Amino acid sequence: MKLTDLAAAADTTPRTIRYYIAQGLLPPPAGAGPTANYTDEHLRCLALIRQLQAAHLPLAEIRSRIEAGGGPAPPVVAAPSAGDSALDYLNAVLPNLNSPIQSPRAAPPAPPLPAAQQRRSTWERHCFGADVELHIRRPLSREDARRVDALLDEARRLFVKESP
Protein backbone atom coordinates (compact mmCIF):
# COMPACT_ATOMS: atom_id res chain seq x y z
CA MET A 1 0.00 0.00 0.00
CA LYS A 2 1.02 3.63 -0.45
CA LEU A 3 2.15 5.91 2.36
CA THR A 4 -1.15 7.77 2.35
CA ASP A 5 -3.07 4.47 2.50
CA LEU A 6 -0.96 3.32 5.45
CA ALA A 7 -1.50 6.62 7.23
CA ALA A 8 -5.26 6.41 6.70
CA ALA A 9 -5.39 2.79 7.84
CA ALA A 10 -3.36 3.56 10.97
CA ASP A 11 -5.27 6.77 11.68
CA THR A 12 -2.10 8.81 11.65
CA THR A 13 -0.36 11.16 9.23
CA PRO A 14 2.29 10.51 6.57
CA ARG A 15 4.46 13.00 8.40
CA THR A 16 4.35 10.93 11.59
CA ILE A 17 5.23 7.81 9.65
CA ARG A 18 8.23 9.56 8.08
CA TYR A 19 9.34 10.64 11.51
CA TYR A 20 9.12 7.08 12.84
CA ILE A 21 11.17 5.83 9.90
CA ALA A 22 13.80 8.53 10.43
CA GLN A 23 13.98 7.61 14.10
CA GLY A 24 14.38 3.91 13.35
CA LEU A 25 11.05 2.94 14.93
CA LEU A 26 9.61 1.78 11.66
CA PRO A 27 11.55 0.12 8.83
CA PRO A 28 11.64 1.92 5.49
CA PRO A 29 9.22 0.75 2.83
CA ALA A 30 10.08 -1.76 0.16
CA GLY A 31 11.14 0.28 -2.83
CA ALA A 32 11.54 4.03 -2.76
CA GLY A 33 9.90 7.10 -4.22
CA PRO A 34 7.07 6.28 -6.58
CA THR A 35 7.54 2.55 -5.93
CA ALA A 36 7.55 2.78 -2.11
CA ASN A 37 5.33 0.03 -0.75
CA TYR A 38 4.11 -0.59 2.79
CA THR A 39 2.73 -3.83 4.15
CA ASP A 40 0.36 -4.99 6.86
CA GLU A 41 3.40 -5.51 9.06
CA HIS A 42 3.99 -1.75 9.02
CA LEU A 43 0.41 -1.34 10.15
CA ARG A 44 0.90 -3.77 13.03
CA CYS A 45 4.12 -2.01 14.02
CA LEU A 46 2.33 1.34 14.09
CA ALA A 47 -0.29 -0.17 16.34
CA LEU A 48 2.43 -1.39 18.66
CA ILE A 49 4.07 2.04 18.76
CA ARG A 50 0.73 3.60 19.65
CA GLN A 51 0.19 1.00 22.37
CA LEU A 52 3.60 1.70 23.90
CA GLN A 53 3.08 5.45 23.59
CA ALA A 54 -0.19 5.08 25.49
CA ALA A 55 1.88 3.62 28.31
CA HIS A 56 3.85 6.92 28.24
CA LEU A 57 7.08 5.28 27.17
CA PRO A 58 9.64 7.57 25.53
CA LEU A 59 10.55 6.93 21.91
CA ALA A 60 14.01 5.62 22.83
CA GLU A 61 12.40 2.99 25.06
CA ILE A 62 9.87 2.14 22.38
CA ARG A 63 12.68 1.70 19.89
CA SER A 64 14.63 -0.60 22.18
CA ARG A 65 11.52 -2.69 22.88
CA ILE A 66 10.83 -3.04 19.19
CA GLU A 67 14.46 -3.96 18.52
CA ALA A 68 14.35 -6.49 21.33
CA GLY A 69 11.29 -8.09 19.81
CA GLY A 70 9.16 -7.09 22.77
CA GLY A 71 6.04 -6.96 20.67
CA PRO A 72 4.79 -8.34 17.43
CA ALA A 73 7.40 -9.31 14.89
CA PRO A 74 8.97 -6.27 13.23
CA PRO A 75 7.60 -5.39 9.84
CA VAL A 76 8.92 -7.51 7.06
CA VAL A 77 9.90 -5.49 4.04
CA ALA A 78 11.72 -6.61 0.98
CA ALA A 79 15.32 -5.98 1.98
CA PRO A 80 17.69 -5.13 -0.83
CA SER A 81 19.63 -8.11 -2.08
CA ALA A 82 23.31 -8.30 -1.11
CA GLY A 83 24.40 -6.80 -4.40
CA ASP A 84 22.15 -3.81 -3.89
CA SER A 85 23.97 -2.34 -0.92
CA ALA A 86 26.51 0.44 -1.23
CA LEU A 87 29.05 -1.66 0.66
CA ASP A 88 28.75 -4.62 -1.70
CA TYR A 89 28.97 -2.32 -4.66
CA LEU A 90 32.18 -0.77 -3.34
CA ASN A 91 33.68 -4.10 -2.33
CA ALA A 92 33.14 -5.22 -5.91
CA VAL A 93 34.51 -2.05 -7.50
CA LEU A 94 37.44 -1.04 -5.32
CA PRO A 95 39.79 -3.99 -5.93
CA ASN A 96 39.40 -3.64 -9.67
CA LEU A 97 39.21 0.04 -10.39
CA ASN A 98 40.63 -0.14 -13.88
CA SER A 99 37.83 -2.38 -15.10
CA PRO A 100 34.74 -0.99 -16.71
CA ILE A 101 31.79 -1.17 -14.34
CA GLN A 102 30.14 -4.15 -15.85
CA SER A 103 30.24 -6.27 -12.77
CA PRO A 104 26.94 -7.97 -11.98
CA ARG A 105 26.92 -5.90 -8.85
CA ALA A 106 27.27 -2.65 -10.74
CA ALA A 107 23.54 -2.23 -10.99
CA PRO A 108 20.57 -4.18 -9.69
CA PRO A 109 18.87 -6.18 -12.41
CA ALA A 110 15.68 -4.61 -13.63
CA PRO A 111 12.58 -6.58 -12.67
CA PRO A 112 11.08 -8.45 -15.61
CA LEU A 113 8.33 -6.52 -17.33
CA PRO A 114 4.87 -7.99 -17.64
CA ALA A 115 4.38 -9.66 -21.00
CA ALA A 116 2.03 -6.90 -22.12
CA GLN A 117 4.64 -4.26 -21.40
CA GLN A 118 7.39 -6.29 -23.07
CA ARG A 119 5.56 -5.95 -26.34
CA ARG A 120 4.89 -2.24 -25.89
CA SER A 121 7.19 0.38 -27.21
CA THR A 122 7.12 4.15 -27.11
CA TRP A 123 8.38 6.67 -29.61
CA GLU A 124 10.23 9.61 -28.15
CA ARG A 125 10.31 12.77 -30.16
CA HIS A 126 13.16 15.19 -29.47
CA CYS A 127 12.85 18.59 -31.13
CA PHE A 128 16.05 20.53 -31.66
CA GLY A 129 14.57 23.41 -33.55
CA ALA A 130 11.87 24.14 -36.09
CA ASP A 131 13.42 21.83 -38.68
CA VAL A 132 15.34 19.23 -36.73
CA GLU A 133 13.88 16.30 -34.82
CA LEU A 134 15.13 12.95 -33.59
CA HIS A 135 12.73 10.04 -33.12
CA ILE A 136 13.69 7.13 -30.91
CA ARG A 137 11.67 4.03 -30.17
CA ARG A 138 12.14 2.66 -26.67
CA PRO A 139 12.89 0.38 -24.97
CA LEU A 140 16.38 -0.06 -26.38
CA SER A 141 19.14 -2.45 -25.47
CA ARG A 142 21.46 -1.04 -22.83
CA GLU A 143 24.22 -0.59 -25.41
CA ASP A 144 21.93 1.24 -27.83
CA ALA A 145 20.54 3.34 -24.99
CA ARG A 146 24.06 4.48 -24.19
CA ARG A 147 24.69 5.35 -27.82
CA VAL A 148 21.41 7.22 -28.06
CA ASP A 149 22.15 9.13 -24.86
CA ALA A 150 25.49 10.19 -26.34
CA LEU A 151 23.73 11.16 -29.56
CA LEU A 152 21.18 13.27 -27.66
CA ASP A 153 23.90 14.93 -25.60
CA GLU A 154 25.74 15.84 -28.78
CA ALA A 155 22.55 17.06 -30.44
CA ARG A 156 21.72 19.20 -27.41
CA ARG A 157 25.22 20.60 -27.48
CA LEU A 158 24.86 21.47 -31.14
CA PHE A 159 21.31 22.78 -31.16
CA VAL A 160 19.58 23.21 -27.85
CA LYS A 161 22.08 25.26 -25.97
CA GLU A 162 21.86 27.89 -28.60
CA SER A 163 18.09 28.14 -28.43
CA PRO A 164 16.22 29.32 -25.34
Added chain:
Amino acid sequence: MTVLQAHPDRAVVHHHHGGTRHIRLRIQAPALEGARLRSPMNLAFVLDRSGSMGGERIALARGATLEALDRLTDTDRFAVVSYSGSVTVDVPSSPASLALRGQARARVGQIQADGSTDLAAGWLTGCREVAQSLEPGQVARCLLFTDGQANQGETRPDVLAAHAAALRARGVATSTFGIGLGFDEVLLQRIADQGGGNARFIESSADFRRLVDAELRDTLDVVLKGTVLRITVPIEGTVEAIGPWSLRQQGRDWDLSLGDLSSEETLELVLRVFVPGGALGSETTFGLSLFDQTGELEGGAATVSFRREVHAVNIAQPRDREVDQLVAERHAARTRAEAVRLNRQGDFAGAERMLNAVADRIARYAGDNPVLVSLIEALRAEATEHARPMTEVRSKRQWQKSSSELRGKDAEGTSKRRRD
Protein backbone atom coordinates in the same frame (compact mmCIF):
# COMPACT_ATOMS: atom_id res chain seq x y z
CA MET B 1 3.99 20.59 4.05
CA THR B 2 5.68 20.31 0.67
CA VAL B 3 4.53 22.79 -1.96
CA LEU B 4 4.64 22.22 -5.71
CA GLN B 5 3.61 25.01 -8.08
CA ALA B 6 3.66 24.75 -11.86
CA HIS B 7 3.15 27.49 -14.47
CA PRO B 8 3.53 27.24 -18.25
CA ASP B 9 4.92 30.07 -20.36
CA ARG B 10 1.88 29.74 -22.65
CA ALA B 11 -1.31 27.73 -22.20
CA VAL B 12 -2.32 27.22 -25.85
CA VAL B 13 -0.77 25.16 -28.65
CA HIS B 14 -1.63 24.82 -32.32
CA HIS B 15 -4.34 22.18 -32.58
CA HIS B 16 -2.76 20.37 -35.50
CA HIS B 17 0.99 20.65 -34.93
CA GLY B 18 1.10 20.87 -31.16
CA GLY B 19 4.06 22.84 -29.84
CA THR B 20 6.99 23.15 -27.47
CA ARG B 21 6.29 24.94 -24.21
CA HIS B 22 8.17 25.60 -20.97
CA ILE B 23 6.85 24.90 -17.49
CA ARG B 24 8.31 26.63 -14.44
CA LEU B 25 8.22 24.45 -11.31
CA ARG B 26 8.68 25.81 -7.84
CA ILE B 27 9.21 23.22 -5.13
CA GLN B 28 9.20 24.20 -1.49
CA ALA B 29 10.42 21.58 0.98
CA PRO B 30 8.78 21.53 4.43
CA ALA B 31 10.49 23.00 7.47
CA LEU B 32 12.54 20.88 9.84
CA GLU B 33 10.79 21.30 13.14
CA GLY B 34 13.10 21.20 16.09
CA ALA B 35 16.62 19.78 16.44
CA ARG B 36 15.27 16.40 17.53
CA LEU B 37 14.06 15.75 14.02
CA ARG B 38 17.47 16.11 12.40
CA SER B 39 18.65 12.85 10.90
CA PRO B 40 22.02 11.54 12.06
CA MET B 41 24.83 12.15 9.58
CA ASN B 42 27.30 9.59 8.33
CA LEU B 43 30.14 11.46 6.61
CA ALA B 44 33.52 10.72 5.09
CA PHE B 45 36.03 13.51 4.52
CA VAL B 46 38.30 12.60 1.62
CA LEU B 47 41.41 14.75 1.26
CA ASP B 48 43.64 14.89 -1.80
CA ARG B 49 47.22 14.88 -0.47
CA SER B 50 48.99 14.74 -3.83
CA GLY B 51 52.13 16.83 -4.31
CA SER B 52 50.28 19.75 -5.84
CA MET B 53 48.28 20.15 -2.64
CA GLY B 54 51.45 21.27 -0.81
CA GLY B 55 51.45 24.52 1.16
CA GLU B 56 48.22 26.45 1.56
CA ARG B 57 45.98 23.97 -0.24
CA ILE B 58 46.48 21.00 2.06
CA ALA B 59 46.07 23.44 4.94
CA LEU B 60 42.73 24.51 3.43
CA ALA B 61 41.56 20.92 3.12
CA ARG B 62 42.65 20.12 6.66
CA GLY B 63 41.01 23.29 7.93
CA ALA B 64 37.76 22.49 6.15
CA THR B 65 37.71 19.04 7.69
CA LEU B 66 38.41 20.35 11.18
CA GLU B 67 35.74 22.99 10.72
CA ALA B 68 33.22 20.33 9.78
CA LEU B 69 34.18 18.05 12.69
CA ASP B 70 33.17 20.81 15.08
CA ARG B 71 29.64 20.73 13.67
CA LEU B 72 29.04 17.04 14.41
CA THR B 73 27.36 15.59 17.47
CA ASP B 74 27.40 12.25 19.26
CA THR B 75 24.66 10.82 17.06
CA ASP B 76 26.72 11.35 13.87
CA ARG B 77 29.49 9.24 12.38
CA PHE B 78 32.55 10.34 10.41
CA ALA B 79 35.66 9.00 8.70
CA VAL B 80 38.77 10.68 7.27
CA VAL B 81 40.55 9.30 4.21
CA SER B 82 43.50 10.84 2.37
CA TYR B 83 44.96 9.85 -0.97
CA SER B 84 47.77 10.53 -3.37
CA GLY B 85 49.11 7.57 -5.36
CA SER B 86 47.95 5.42 -2.44
CA VAL B 87 45.04 5.67 -0.05
CA THR B 88 45.18 5.99 3.73
CA VAL B 89 42.20 5.57 6.02
CA ASP B 90 43.34 8.12 8.57
CA VAL B 91 40.24 7.74 10.74
CA PRO B 92 37.95 4.74 10.12
CA SER B 93 34.24 5.40 10.37
CA SER B 94 33.58 6.23 14.03
CA PRO B 95 30.91 7.77 16.22
CA ALA B 96 31.45 11.54 16.43
CA SER B 97 31.98 11.61 20.18
CA LEU B 98 33.95 14.51 21.60
CA ALA B 99 36.89 12.24 22.42
CA LEU B 100 37.07 10.63 18.99
CA ARG B 101 36.73 13.96 17.25
CA GLY B 102 39.65 15.18 19.36
CA GLN B 103 41.77 12.21 18.27
CA ALA B 104 40.75 12.80 14.67
CA ARG B 105 41.86 16.43 14.83
CA ALA B 106 45.35 15.28 15.68
CA ARG B 107 45.38 12.75 12.80
CA VAL B 108 44.09 15.28 10.30
CA GLY B 109 46.78 17.74 11.34
CA GLN B 110 49.45 15.19 10.36
CA ILE B 111 48.28 14.71 6.76
CA GLN B 112 51.04 15.90 4.41
CA ALA B 113 51.10 16.36 0.65
CA ASP B 114 53.14 14.23 -1.77
CA GLY B 115 52.74 11.94 -4.83
CA SER B 116 50.21 11.64 -7.67
CA THR B 117 46.39 11.72 -7.67
CA ASP B 118 44.37 8.50 -7.54
CA LEU B 119 41.11 10.33 -7.02
CA ALA B 120 38.90 7.31 -7.68
CA ALA B 121 40.56 5.07 -5.10
CA GLY B 122 40.54 7.79 -2.45
CA TRP B 123 36.98 8.88 -3.04
CA LEU B 124 35.56 5.35 -3.24
CA THR B 125 37.46 4.30 -0.13
CA GLY B 126 35.80 7.21 1.67
CA CYS B 127 32.43 6.06 0.38
CA ARG B 128 33.17 2.56 1.66
CA GLU B 129 33.83 3.94 5.12
CA VAL B 130 30.37 5.52 5.02
CA ALA B 131 28.79 2.37 3.60
CA GLN B 132 30.24 0.14 6.29
CA SER B 133 28.09 1.78 8.92
CA LEU B 134 25.16 2.86 6.78
CA GLU B 135 21.80 2.67 8.55
CA PRO B 136 18.27 3.68 7.59
CA GLY B 137 17.50 7.26 8.52
CA GLN B 138 21.06 8.52 8.16
CA VAL B 139 22.09 11.27 5.80
CA ALA B 140 25.17 9.65 4.24
CA ARG B 141 27.60 11.77 2.28
CA CYS B 142 31.22 11.76 1.15
CA LEU B 143 32.93 15.17 0.98
CA LEU B 144 35.81 15.17 -1.51
CA PHE B 145 38.45 17.93 -1.29
CA THR B 146 40.86 18.08 -4.22
CA ASP B 147 42.95 20.55 -6.20
CA GLY B 148 43.68 18.33 -9.11
CA GLN B 149 42.61 16.03 -11.81
CA ALA B 150 42.41 12.28 -11.66
CA ASN B 151 45.76 11.16 -13.15
CA GLN B 152 46.25 7.70 -11.70
CA GLY B 153 44.06 4.62 -11.45
CA GLU B 154 40.54 5.01 -12.80
CA THR B 155 40.40 8.41 -14.50
CA ARG B 156 37.55 8.09 -17.03
CA PRO B 157 34.91 10.71 -16.26
CA ASP B 158 32.05 8.50 -17.48
CA VAL B 159 33.07 5.67 -15.18
CA LEU B 160 33.53 7.98 -12.19
CA ALA B 161 30.14 9.57 -12.86
CA ALA B 162 28.56 6.11 -13.09
CA HIS B 163 30.08 5.17 -9.71
CA ALA B 164 28.65 8.36 -8.21
CA ALA B 165 25.19 7.59 -9.56
CA ALA B 166 25.31 3.97 -8.41
CA LEU B 167 26.35 4.99 -4.90
CA ARG B 168 23.70 7.68 -4.74
CA ALA B 169 21.09 5.08 -5.67
CA ARG B 170 22.40 2.99 -2.77
CA GLY B 171 22.19 5.82 -0.25
CA VAL B 172 25.67 7.40 -0.32
CA ALA B 173 25.85 10.90 -1.84
CA THR B 174 29.00 12.81 -2.84
CA SER B 175 29.81 16.52 -2.71
CA THR B 176 33.02 17.94 -4.15
CA PHE B 177 35.21 20.89 -3.17
CA GLY B 178 37.67 22.09 -5.81
CA ILE B 179 40.61 23.86 -4.20
CA GLY B 180 42.82 26.40 -6.01
CA LEU B 181 42.76 26.81 -9.77
CA GLY B 182 44.04 23.52 -11.14
CA PHE B 183 41.13 21.17 -10.52
CA ASP B 184 38.96 19.67 -13.21
CA GLU B 185 35.68 21.48 -12.59
CA VAL B 186 33.82 19.52 -15.26
CA LEU B 187 34.73 16.21 -13.62
CA LEU B 188 33.94 17.41 -10.09
CA GLN B 189 30.61 18.84 -11.24
CA ARG B 190 29.66 15.55 -12.90
CA ILE B 191 30.55 13.55 -9.81
CA ALA B 192 28.47 15.90 -7.64
CA ASP B 193 25.53 15.93 -10.06
CA GLN B 194 25.46 12.18 -10.41
CA GLY B 195 26.26 11.75 -6.73
CA GLY B 196 23.34 13.87 -5.56
CA GLY B 197 25.54 16.48 -3.85
CA ASN B 198 27.01 19.91 -4.52
CA ALA B 199 30.13 21.05 -6.35
CA ARG B 200 31.88 24.00 -4.73
CA PHE B 201 34.97 26.06 -5.51
CA ILE B 202 37.29 27.01 -2.67
CA GLU B 203 39.44 29.82 -4.04
CA SER B 204 41.13 30.94 -0.86
CA SER B 205 41.18 30.53 2.89
CA ALA B 206 38.49 33.21 3.07
CA ASP B 207 36.05 30.84 1.37
CA PHE B 208 36.40 27.52 3.07
CA ARG B 209 34.71 28.23 6.37
CA ARG B 210 31.66 29.71 4.69
CA LEU B 211 31.42 26.96 2.08
CA VAL B 212 31.88 24.13 4.54
CA ASP B 213 29.23 25.73 6.73
CA ALA B 214 26.88 25.94 3.77
CA GLU B 215 27.50 22.31 2.80
CA LEU B 216 26.91 21.07 6.32
CA ARG B 217 23.82 23.22 6.67
CA ASP B 218 22.40 21.60 3.54
CA THR B 219 23.38 18.16 4.83
CA LEU B 220 22.19 18.69 8.40
CA ASP B 221 18.83 20.05 7.37
CA VAL B 222 17.81 17.38 4.87
CA VAL B 223 14.07 16.79 5.20
CA LEU B 224 13.30 14.96 1.96
CA LYS B 225 15.66 12.19 0.94
CA GLY B 226 15.87 10.85 -2.59
CA THR B 227 13.23 13.22 -3.92
CA VAL B 228 11.73 12.25 -7.27
CA LEU B 229 9.41 14.32 -9.47
CA ARG B 230 7.15 12.11 -11.57
CA ILE B 231 5.87 13.76 -14.74
CA THR B 232 2.98 11.99 -16.42
CA VAL B 233 3.10 12.97 -20.06
CA PRO B 234 0.26 12.77 -22.62
CA ILE B 235 0.60 10.16 -25.35
CA GLU B 236 3.05 11.46 -27.97
CA GLY B 237 4.22 14.19 -25.59
CA THR B 238 7.82 14.50 -24.39
CA VAL B 239 9.61 16.27 -21.57
CA GLU B 240 13.13 17.51 -20.94
CA ALA B 241 14.60 19.23 -17.88
CA ILE B 242 16.68 22.37 -18.50
CA GLY B 243 19.51 21.48 -16.18
CA PRO B 244 21.63 18.55 -15.11
CA TRP B 245 18.78 16.33 -13.98
CA SER B 246 18.33 13.05 -15.75
CA LEU B 247 14.94 11.63 -16.63
CA ARG B 248 13.98 7.97 -16.58
CA GLN B 249 10.96 6.96 -18.58
CA GLN B 250 8.49 4.20 -17.71
CA GLY B 251 5.59 4.31 -20.11
CA ARG B 252 3.96 7.73 -19.80
CA ASP B 253 5.72 8.44 -16.49
CA TRP B 254 9.03 10.28 -16.56
CA ASP B 255 10.91 10.33 -13.25
CA LEU B 256 13.22 13.23 -12.54
CA SER B 257 15.62 12.55 -9.69
CA LEU B 258 16.11 15.70 -7.57
CA GLY B 259 18.17 14.21 -4.73
CA ASP B 260 17.94 15.39 -1.13
CA LEU B 261 16.09 18.61 -0.29
CA SER B 262 16.83 20.64 2.82
CA SER B 263 14.49 22.33 5.26
CA GLU B 264 12.48 25.05 3.50
CA GLU B 265 14.61 24.65 0.40
CA THR B 266 13.10 26.37 -2.60
CA LEU B 267 14.02 24.77 -5.88
CA GLU B 268 12.96 26.28 -9.17
CA LEU B 269 13.39 24.32 -12.34
CA VAL B 270 12.27 24.50 -15.93
CA LEU B 271 10.78 21.73 -18.00
CA ARG B 272 10.58 21.93 -21.76
CA VAL B 273 7.67 19.85 -22.98
CA PHE B 274 6.31 18.92 -26.34
CA VAL B 275 2.52 19.17 -26.30
CA PRO B 276 1.02 16.96 -29.02
CA GLY B 277 -1.67 18.28 -31.35
CA GLY B 278 -5.24 16.97 -31.25
CA ALA B 279 -8.88 17.88 -31.67
CA LEU B 280 -9.56 21.61 -31.90
CA GLY B 281 -10.62 22.96 -28.52
CA SER B 282 -9.49 19.88 -26.61
CA GLU B 283 -7.16 19.97 -23.62
CA THR B 284 -4.21 17.80 -22.72
CA THR B 285 -2.64 17.61 -19.30
CA PHE B 286 0.79 16.97 -17.80
CA GLY B 287 0.60 15.50 -14.29
CA LEU B 288 3.27 16.28 -11.68
CA SER B 289 3.79 14.53 -8.37
CA LEU B 290 6.61 14.54 -5.84
CA PHE B 291 7.91 11.55 -3.89
CA ASP B 292 10.61 11.03 -1.35
CA GLN B 293 11.97 7.64 -0.31
CA THR B 294 8.92 6.97 1.80
CA GLY B 295 6.32 7.66 -0.89
CA GLU B 296 4.14 10.41 -2.28
CA LEU B 297 4.41 13.78 -0.56
CA GLU B 298 1.43 15.72 0.76
CA GLY B 299 1.00 18.90 -1.22
CA GLY B 300 3.37 17.61 -3.88
CA ALA B 301 0.95 17.28 -6.77
CA ALA B 302 -0.02 19.63 -9.59
CA THR B 303 -1.21 19.57 -13.17
CA VAL B 304 -0.57 21.76 -16.19
CA SER B 305 -3.10 21.75 -19.01
CA PHE B 306 -2.77 23.05 -22.56
CA ARG B 307 -5.61 23.88 -24.91
CA ARG B 308 -5.46 23.22 -28.64
CA GLU B 309 -6.53 26.15 -30.76
CA VAL B 310 -6.30 27.55 -34.25
CA HIS B 311 -3.23 29.42 -35.43
CA ALA B 312 -4.61 32.92 -34.76
CA VAL B 313 -5.43 32.13 -31.12
CA ASN B 314 -2.10 30.41 -30.62
CA ILE B 315 -0.16 33.39 -31.96
CA ALA B 316 -2.18 35.97 -30.02
CA GLN B 317 -1.99 34.30 -26.60
CA PRO B 318 -0.18 36.14 -23.79
CA ARG B 319 3.13 34.92 -22.36
CA ASP B 320 3.89 34.56 -18.67
CA ARG B 321 6.79 37.00 -18.32
CA GLU B 322 8.07 35.48 -15.07
CA VAL B 323 8.33 32.09 -16.69
CA ASP B 324 10.03 33.63 -19.74
CA GLN B 325 12.55 35.25 -17.44
CA LEU B 326 13.43 32.04 -15.64
CA VAL B 327 13.63 30.14 -18.92
CA ALA B 328 15.99 32.75 -20.35
CA GLU B 329 18.16 32.72 -17.23
CA ARG B 330 18.47 28.93 -17.27
CA HIS B 331 19.33 28.82 -20.96
CA ALA B 332 21.86 31.58 -20.42
CA ALA B 333 23.39 29.68 -17.49
CA ARG B 334 23.68 26.50 -19.52
CA THR B 335 25.28 28.37 -22.41
CA ARG B 336 27.69 30.20 -20.14
CA ALA B 337 28.92 26.94 -18.61
CA GLU B 338 29.37 25.50 -22.07
CA ALA B 339 31.18 28.65 -23.25
CA VAL B 340 33.68 28.29 -20.41
CA ARG B 341 34.34 24.72 -21.54
CA LEU B 342 34.86 25.80 -25.15
CA ASN B 343 37.10 28.70 -24.14
CA ARG B 344 39.23 26.33 -22.11
CA GLN B 345 39.53 24.05 -25.14
CA GLY B 346 40.69 27.00 -27.26
CA ASP B 347 37.48 27.23 -29.30
CA PHE B 348 37.13 30.98 -28.73
CA ALA B 349 35.02 31.57 -31.81
CA GLY B 350 32.65 28.78 -30.77
CA ALA B 351 32.23 30.23 -27.28
CA GLU B 352 31.61 33.71 -28.65
CA ARG B 353 29.13 32.45 -31.23
CA MET B 354 27.19 30.40 -28.69
CA LEU B 355 26.79 33.32 -26.28
CA ASN B 356 25.69 35.69 -29.04
CA ALA B 357 23.23 33.12 -30.33
CA VAL B 358 21.53 32.69 -26.97
CA ALA B 359 21.39 36.48 -26.59
CA ASP B 360 19.71 36.69 -30.03
CA ARG B 361 17.14 34.09 -29.04
CA ILE B 362 16.28 35.79 -25.77
CA ALA B 363 15.97 39.12 -27.61
CA ARG B 364 13.12 37.68 -29.69
CA TYR B 365 10.81 37.48 -26.70
CA ALA B 366 12.43 39.82 -24.17
CA GLY B 367 10.31 42.83 -25.09
CA ASP B 368 11.05 45.63 -22.63
CA ASN B 369 11.59 43.33 -19.64
CA PRO B 370 14.51 45.12 -17.93
CA VAL B 371 15.91 41.92 -16.45
CA LEU B 372 16.06 40.24 -19.83
CA VAL B 373 17.43 43.33 -21.55
CA SER B 374 20.18 43.42 -18.95
CA LEU B 375 20.80 39.69 -19.40
CA ILE B 376 21.17 40.15 -23.16
CA GLU B 377 23.70 42.95 -22.66
CA ALA B 378 25.67 40.82 -20.21
CA LEU B 379 25.73 37.87 -22.61
CA ARG B 380 27.03 40.05 -25.44
CA ALA B 381 29.76 41.46 -23.20
CA GLU B 382 30.74 37.95 -22.16
CA ALA B 383 30.82 36.86 -25.79
CA THR B 384 33.49 39.47 -26.43
CA GLU B 385 35.37 38.31 -23.35
CA HIS B 386 35.30 34.71 -24.59
CA ALA B 387 36.89 35.69 -27.90
CA ARG B 388 40.26 35.35 -26.18
CA PRO B 389 41.67 33.08 -23.48
CA MET B 390 40.15 33.68 -20.06
CA THR B 391 42.18 33.63 -16.89
CA GLU B 392 41.90 30.46 -14.84
CA VAL B 393 40.30 32.22 -11.92
CA ARG B 394 37.74 33.93 -14.16
CA SER B 395 36.90 30.58 -15.78
CA LYS B 396 36.43 28.92 -12.40
CA ARG B 397 34.20 31.70 -11.09
CA GLN B 398 32.13 31.80 -14.25
CA TRP B 399 31.74 28.03 -14.23
CA GLN B 400 30.71 27.95 -10.58
CA LYS B 401 28.20 30.75 -11.00
CA SER B 402 26.54 29.44 -14.14
CA SER B 403 26.56 25.81 -13.00
CA SER B 404 24.95 26.77 -9.70
CA GLU B 405 22.33 28.94 -11.36
CA LEU B 406 21.47 26.16 -13.76
CA ARG B 407 20.80 23.92 -10.74
CA GLY B 408 18.57 26.50 -9.03
CA LYS B 409 21.19 27.25 -6.35
CA ASP B 410 22.92 30.43 -5.29
CA ALA B 411 26.20 31.56 -6.87
CA GLU B 412 28.25 29.40 -4.52
CA GLY B 413 26.23 26.23 -5.03
CA THR B 414 24.17 26.45 -1.84
CA SER B 415 20.47 25.62 -1.78
CA LYS B 416 18.08 28.55 -1.69
CA ARG B 417 15.77 28.67 1.32
CA ARG B 418 12.43 30.34 1.79
CA ARG B 419 13.85 32.66 4.43
CA ASP B 420 16.87 33.65 2.26
